[in-house]
Amino acid sequence: MQILKDEVREEIEKAAIEVFLEKGFERALMQNMAEKAKVSASNIYNYFESKEKLFAVIVDPVYCQINQLMQGFMEYETGRSFTDSGFVEGFVQTVAKGTGRFIKENHLRLLLIFDKSRGTQYEQFKENLIEFLEQHLKSSLKDSRLNESASFIMHISATNLIEGLLEIIRHYKSDAWVENSVNDFIKYHIRGLAQFFD
Amino acid sequence: MQILKDEVREEIEKAAIEVFLEKGFERALMQNMAEKAKVSASNIYNYFESKEKLFAVIVDPVYCQINQLMQGFMEYETGRSFTDSGFVEGFVQTVAKGTGRFIKENHLRLLLIFDKSRGTQYEQFKENLIEFLEQHLKSSLKDSRLNESASFIMHISATNLIEGLLEIIRHYKSDAWVENSVNDFIKYHIRGLAQFFD
Amino acid sequence: MQILKDEVREEIEKAAIEVFLEKGFERALMQNMAEKAKVSASNIYNYFESKEKLFAVIVDPVYCQINQLMQGFMEYETGRSFTDSGFVEGFVQTVAKGTGRFIKENHLRLLLIFDKSRGTQYEQFKENLIEFLEQHLKSSLKDSRLNESASFIMHISATNLIEGLLEIIRHYKSDAWVENSVNDFIKYHIRGLAQFFD
Amino acid sequence: MQILKDEVREEIEKAAIEVFLEKGFERALMQNMAEKAKVSASNIYNYFESKEKLFAVIVDPVYCQINQLMQGFMEYETGRSFTDSGFVEGFVQTVAKGTGRFIKENHLRLLLIFDKSRGTQYEQFKENLIEFLEQHLKSSLKDSRLNESASFIMHISATNLIEGLLEIIRHYKSDAWVENSVNDFIKYHIRGLAQFFD
DNA sequence: AATGAATGAGGCTTCATTCAT
């Protein structure tokens, strides 16, 4: 009963995802993945160059998509004020619903890249994303309001928004649940942000 | 035991704090600290039993104080509604101002215990603190409002509050700055929370 | 787990036995065994969990068999007087001949567990065995004779018997030689014991 | 309150004896002795060159005396048959009573040199002593009796005699007790030896 | 003499990765 190559590759990826999730990149052992995938540890190297690359392969799709999302988000939002009545809808659509089954199909990978990537090239990604969002928020502020204090609040707001979305992803239950939670969560923050954009 | 040279002990602690901050507990090397402190690695063991204990010695004071703070906070808040006009003041006092020079003198240690403690006994501390705050928020909600959705928002709110405070600490500039930032930040969240407590 | 190359495993065991014998557990270096077995030190850990476990694996079979022997010896001797004419025969059979090739095949392991086990879980085994034999001897004494002096002689006798057997094992030459030596040796002690059991 | 030098030296020796006894040479830590002697570890090196020398200083007196004893014993026994009626008396006198307060005053040092000297130059001393006694016993045997079997029994007998005496020393209670125990113990062995010397 | 401080050699063990079949 020879197992097809692609099947093995997928077994390994699946196992790797589990182990990376459970232990994080650094503590995850090739040996553990091998056991889960019912493969020898050395055989993993026939499919993936290294532990680091294995992680990258798993995580790269969401990495790219998020980058595209950011791209798209930038274009979509250009010229809009953050508190426009359409914003919540827009953001939610973009992040939750608009991404289609993105979260559903990728919530594990999302957690990997954001929560478990210490020791990899993606270590800084969450930070970058926050920075991106922060700039976005700041650029939506009227210049007259962009004092140091507000600026920092925008930083924290961005941090909170990303962390909050992650927390939702960590507790993923269903698409509908995510959509609702994101909705509530965004509203929560809109209220906090409102004072800066009224 | 003997009285060890305080200067060297402090040199080592300082070096350890730096390395722990930069690398986190697990990746921090005794060797690096030794170099920074201009001491042999083995000499560190004349001052601290082990890497783990060294971390504990550095971090324990803030660990204890935070636990006391939580104690105090519980007593202070008993019988109060979360949105009482006095709350912001109270919370700010407790967390920022009320703690005196706590943050000023301990912000590095705070970051260590919350951000860099993986692999130590303090690994779960942030999570516990969030849980604590979450319960606090939930218990302030009228029963009629405590549905699943609100409950989860409280969870995220707690997460955001702690993470936000940490972010403030990460960017520590001065006591006054912290006080202001906390103030603004709390207001921000009060607005989001308000709808649940009006 | 995987099936490891038996040959190497045996090579390592052999090397380990030699080094443990030569240096004793504590001074024995994994490095030395590695050299003797022509293997890298780290490779030993593909076969044995730790230095301690390696020792245990080598020594445990004889540990178990000796415990069984003690069990059997207790049952055999129940209700017999120690100086019965059948005793020498019985004891010799049990210890030397009755054990078949036990000593022949295990004399090195016996020396390890009795002489070289300092720092391991087997450290106390010889002492326990002596205690066991001592109790056995004492319980064979008529109560009227069990004064403090005789009691202590029984203790020394037990010590001597075990040490003597060990010395025979240390000088192992052949099964027949062991059998003869044990026989003579036991006779020797029977004479000394006789005065207490006439 | 300056402590006199000799007093300190004695404190250290006393402490060292305790620690060596408890742990054996190799496991004994200079630090432990220092604590017991209420001295700094480094100060020990003002009195003793090294751990090894410290052990030697403690143990050398008994080492010398035992060598003298052996000398004397050789001369005393020259021309006597081992089973001469006077032997027991002679041996006992030599070893127990005849040595005056030797055992009483030196039983700890005796245990050190015989039981706790692993890792030192005295490691082989017990073995040598056994060898000495063995030769002595053998030389007392009529040539006609000195077959291989008897020869080995003499070896074990020597081993047993030394080990037995040591066991008595390990349980030291009083001079009288030692004398009695040695007496009984020698008688015990005389009976075993008798068959070879009748 | 006394001591606190400092050090270096050394040992066990882990684990990603490579080798050989």
Added chain:
DNA sequence: GATGAATGAAGCCTCATTCAT
């Protein structure tokens, strides 16, 4: 492709001993 076997680089920690005052 698959696997068992092998390896080397690291890192933590211990302890006798030496140094500096």
